[in-house]
Amino acid sequence: MPEMPELETIRRTLEPHLKGRRIMQVEVLLSRQIKWPEPDQFVARLVGCTIERLERKGKYLLLVLDNDIHLVFHLRMTGQLCYREKGAADGTHSRIIFNLDGGDRLIYGDVRTFGTLYAMKPEELPKIQGLAELGPEPLSEEFTIDYLRTALAKKKTKIKGFLLDQSKIGGLGNIYVDEALFLSGIHPLRTAGSVTEEELPKLHEAINRVIREGIEDGGTTFRDYRNGDGGKGSHQENLFAYGRDGEPCRVCGTAMEKIRVGGRGTHFCPKCQPFEV
DNA sequence: CACCAGACCTGTCCGC
């Protein structure tokens, strides 16, 4: 489900509800989604603590508590975090429920149950490998054209796989990779190392643009994604590539195509994104 | 190290 724009939207919509709130009780309905520590310890680390702030790193959301515990979520494909006021219905597929002061709740729901939760002391955070190895994020100071040039250099892996690799760039997923490749005119099967000096700034800007616009639109809702208030995003109305196979390219009118790259559905325009450089 | 299939799960959609 969620890539960086969706997680950032969740962070922003939850923050006003959760900042300064106390966790009174935690209901663990599906313990295997808790990865660290053991579920009873997980609960013990949270109960009675106050949420000081919400951070996001790549596709991870972190609630930092007043005892320095970091409550970390990775939503994988179908995880949802939703704030519900006292008396509101739970919704379906609730897995972990955080009861807050005053009877309001933060509900972790997840249809496919791939999502992961952790309650970590600061020194334990490196145990989360994906978090420890996270590459620079789009729109960050570290994500420069020079960084991208060096990271791409001589790589024989496909550009699509490269952009999905969270240790290279943190936060892109299948939707926004297809969008960035479309906007920069690069065919998804080309190798990372084949990106030319002329294409490099276009790709860099395209990555920043799709993430920026995704956030501005509150994320992309195709199926499960909802923000912290249960609302949908609108970026699905502004996509150029993802999910548009068979439809006319928004730039040249050619029929968009869909192939599989590295096992992932991949959408592109055969005219705007020629395979030959 | 690159690359792929398979695994983890449930739900939905499409064709027969």
Added chain:
DNA sequence: TGCGGACAGGTCTGGT
């Protein structure tokens, strides 16, 4: 209406 298969926003592991 029912059934089987493909597919879904993500990562991790194990094999070649």
